[in-house]
Amino acid sequence: MVTLIDFIKRHSGQVMWVLALIIGVLLSQAPFTVKSAISGALMDTIYRPFDYLSGAYHTFKNRRVENLQLKEELISTRLKIETLKEIERENLRLRRALGFSQRLEYATVLAEVVGRGNPRMPGSIVVGSGAKQGVIVGLPVIDEHGVVGKVISVSDNTSVIQLITDPNLKISAVDGRSRVQGIISAASGGKLVLENVPVTADIRNGDPITASGLGGLFPKGLKIGLVSRVMVPQSGLFSKVEITPSAKLATLEEVFILFTGIAGMNTDSVAIDTISGDGR
Template sequence: MLSLLKRYRRPLIVGALLLYPLVAFLLSGRKGRDPNPIDRAVIAVTSPVQQALTASIEGAVSAVRHYLDLRGVRQENDALRLENLQLRASVQALGESRTENERLRKLLGYAEAAAGPEIPARVVGVNPVAKLLSVRISGGEKDGVFRGMSVVTPDGIVGQVIRATGSYSDVALVTDPQSRVAVRVQRSRARGTAAGAGNGPLKLENMLRTEDVDNGDLIITSGTDGIYPPGLVVGRVTNLEKKEHGMFQGADIVPAVDTSKLEEVLVVGSPYSAMAQGSAAEGASK
């Protein structure tokens, strides 16, 4: 028993000092007497402890309230942040839809103004092999697309159909090293050839040194190769090199169409494709 009293001596003393003012207050309330010196001494000792306990309790309550308020604000901020992300995604989707509508409207306007049949198609794949620069489009023989037809956009030429199946076709781009397009200078009507050179500008070949060509001249298709209709935009002349000797002069042609960003195209007819379609129809009838 004595060991327990020694161990808990301080808590018992503090508890007695804290309880004494309460008991004294209750007793004084009944008798109505003034506090004696012992009461005053106990109150003087215990008041700071009570004040410290009260301040600690009030501080703890205030901290809990602040924590709950901050938690509510944090949850509200998280909800607002999520709503902001959703709104930004919606705005981005609307902007992409508007851009696509503008492209399709431009494509439709070009198709309506064109003289021959125009078959719209969407780019669905890109050939990963650098040996052949080509894309795959969502239009095939069942849509009237055949090997040899030319592929264009309202901005200019894209390439030539090299393979057609029932629902899809492969298009060799004008930038492919094997591509050759008969062209002319729109201003001077001088004729030449636009040759693919891989990713980058085309090469102007077979342009006689005596022909009138300048940097910035617009190059268009001449229509003499039987692939592209005449008058389609190919690009503009840059890095013109007029040689002092030889028959030809050289230059680069910056393509009018960025083939790395193709999304929608038009397939147009050509004499070769018409013959191919006629041959296929004859073979089917036999």
């Protein structure tokens, strides 16, 4: 026996259509207030989820815009903090450099490094001080730690510095402990070598190597580096003495150009103007 429920299950489509037709007929005959109430209920049921979703979407969109603005503000703040930190580091560096220059026996120009060597001159740097600051070819250049090189080219506001690691630069040097003398020249890997050192010479790892003053270019006593290795050959007259430079050549930001007894130059005024940033 077929029950009503089984009939409805088998003919659900037709049943729903008939019910809809009956409801439509009843609604057409119903009073206006009933129609309005039913229509309002249907509209509220159908459209309320869409209103909710629309509101949620706009809220999400606004939050996303706010998040982007906050991220931009955060990035901007971080950049400002890093800029302030760099300014603070630079101020500390310059104050330290100024104190160092005041301890030197020579007038100096504090010059900013503005470029590094090109393929034709890999062992060089460019600094932002030149002829207008009193710089001439041949002046020695140092940093707080030791010898950097010498001036080999000058324009109005820039100079090219030949680094101590350039194979073409030779410096007379002396062992600060034993007073053994030799010639400093470049070696591979950013190292230096002290040449013309007899195998019988008293020279050890860790010995300080300084400029001997011979030749007149680099003043006596300027730090060049420390002995890092002594290689005594099985046969031959001279040892190979490897030196680690004292100057921080890989991270140079400022250097000192030394005025070593140049006639006719008011070196005191040059040093004061340049260190104070006047640059004229």
